[in-house]
Amino acid sequence: MLSRRELLLWFVALTASGLLRDSEAAPRDAKKLLEKLTGGTEQRKGGVTITLPAVTDQARHVPMRVSVDSPMTEDDYVKAIHVVAERNPTPAIASFHLSPANGKAEISTRIRLIKTQIVIAAAEMSDGSVRIGKARCKITGGAGACG
């Protein structure tokens, strides 16, 4: 069993050596992943709403709702929603595939966030355009979603 002092020393050493920092993705990784998922289409802001708690201490189970402004008819619907996190160890969260059969472009789920960060959702529309929305969630206390 590690004593508290040993644990503290380990933590300081790990932080100093950059090991802890390297374990998380940078926002550019999230951006790259999102470009890959949406096939490099130009992303426009607006029309996508992510609802996250402003502050939470339950980093392992953060409730998230994504809704997209769309009539969800045969001519105009949302094909897919991709969600990524900017500072998790791996940025991918989930992709949801929708069709006019859904009638409403709104999904909710629960996600892991290792620390305070921005979550991005990109909606692929049936006309080929891509819309994005962002939300920030502050994680307080605890060891994030990794422990």
Add this chain to the structure above:
Amino acid sequence: MRNPIHVKVPQTAVKNEVVHLMTKLHHPMESGWRKTLDGQAVPRALAGWFECLFNGHEVFRADLESGTASDPYLSFHVRVAHSGVFRFVWIGEDSNSIEKQARIEVS
């Protein structure tokens, strides 16, 4: 063992109503981020895919990655035109799949 899938589907609906469906799977969703005390990485083991079929046609699909919480929960909407059976299928990255069905009467 009892079925680890929970589903919530309304029993009845009006024709062309948009119904709200919810499902949850009892699963650890090991992200591959964690390490044990001796520094070994805990291998990733996710329930990576979810499909919802209505009378055999896919109406919703989700690809879940490490950022999804354990005991994954999903809620989504489906427009129902006639009575039928919803199949909720969860597929693990080890290719094991598990499913549950629920019937809806549309008047």
